[in-house]
Amino acid sequence: MRKEIQTATLPSGGHLLFLVLSALAVGVACIVNFSIRWVPWCNMSEQPFAQASLHTALVVLTVFCVALVASNMIRPRDLWRVAALCGVFFLGIPTLMFFRDYLVANLLVVLSMYNVMRIQDHPGEEKAKVFFASFFVVLAGWFVPAAVAFMAVVYVGVLVFSPSDIRTWLIPLAGVAASYILLVTYEVVWLGGDSFFPELSSRLFAMPYAEKVFKADGFYFYLVCLLLAWGWAYAKYWRFAWGETIPRKKRFFVISAMGLTALVIAVLLLRYKYLVVFFAVPFSVVIARFFAVATASQSKTMRWYLAVVAGLGLLFFK
Template identity: 25%
Template sequence: MITSFFNKSRSIYLIIVFFIALLAFVIARINGVNQDFNFDFLLKQAFLLIVVYASILLLNFIVNKNSLTNKNNYEILLFSLFLLFITQTTINSNVIWSNLFVLLGLRRIISLRSPSNTKKKLFDAAIWISIAALFYFWAILFFVLILLSLVLYSDNNIRHWLIPFLGVLTVLVITASLSVILYDEFFEIYKFSPEISYDFSNYNSISYLIAITVLLSFGVWSSIFYSNNIKKKKKAFRVSFKTIIIAAIIGFFVVIFAPNKDGSEFLFLFAPLAIIIANYIDIIQEKWFKEIFLAVLIIVPFVLLML
């Protein structure tokens, strides 16, 4: 019933996804923002919400453009539900911006499956991820994804290996130039915070523990079947699917390394995790199990709001 609704009711699908994201966004600000709700604040939050919506649409574009699912749009539904699982992911504006640029970089990395304009794609990917790192330092870990993609494609062209580093250098030079112009200092504009914290005490609450347990258990379970199913994909698409797995692993390490574990760091994990779980839902043969699996992911975040 649930899967049939989301497969057939495509006209209101995006409205539902945007509403869930809006609900997560509003609840996070009611519970976690100690600031007067004046016009300037509301204007900034409205713009930030647009960035969240842009991330959802970008995720949908990446998936459809590269045939990463069966085009049932489960990935954007799951992404919005993940925001509701951990509403704190919508609080940190730097993380929201950084995640958007990571998705832009991921789009260019996945497009490497087409041999045309390889140099431009590598340069663009490095540019986007470098910009993401300016907003949130540990997003720089996604730079590894570019290099691993070259390994997966068995690219032995030395120039292709140098181009990503040129992209990073380009962003550093431009940012340093702006810093000199604005602050008369080379590194004043940089927001680097390479600290690492292994203090997970902030996650020691019922809502966090349930949300993390459900997301990780469903994610790991889905990843097993997702990985086994890659060999059934067309050869040209296999690296793209492997890239998503690697992106999820990197997103997990961003969570581990995050210096301030306020929940916002989980946002980097949501996009690849949504794609992986959406693929697993596609391949579930038992109708009843598919319904229960999706129902749990829909019901649990709403239950957590009452805790």
């Protein structure tokens, strides 16, 4: 039996040849990508050809080795997926470095289309799905203006899934207004509101407390608020998980490990204040799980609590 399994999983001569050829193809494609995307970097380098060749060789070797390692876990006929995945990764990362706006816009469009496709999944929540679909489309338009064209898809979704309710047709306008409010808030808090309120901005940020609050280099206040919020939700989840089944206890320990990791990162790397975002992962998991089992009154309390925490974070984290 073991011999049959090894025969079915280990690559044969033909598969090895395929892996070599696929790795070489990825290497050639990387050379083309280097020449197109990394021309400024190559011009600054003293030995551009040698460095590009070294990077290409590392890519080829990595693709080949990863495929060999994976060959012991999947069938040989599926090994092309490993090579293709590595190729997409090594080809995509340099390109994404130059097209981050398009990447963010595509992600937001995906979130929008996801809400469109789920309009009818939960009766009574159609308007919320339409709202978030239009909201994400407008957000994507901040990064790539052409993404606003997907607003037509939102209205097609309304036409297909909920055409009879006239209020549903007006919901996308509310999503547009909400995204505009978010844009104005972003301008005021992060950029001083120069684009919208130049006079108010000059007066507000000329006050003595502005440098200590709105443009502070440290983030101690925000960190303390986030720690308190996370600890409160953690205590709620502790009471819920400890009296339940073994799988929930296991998830609880996983969340604990996530929270501990985030805390260690924030303490050891305090100067990199943006790493506080690692707190959002366990906090989101805890909150999502608490929402799933909370009563109506508890859910209302948690929503207000999250709104306050988000507002404080927006004002004091720069």
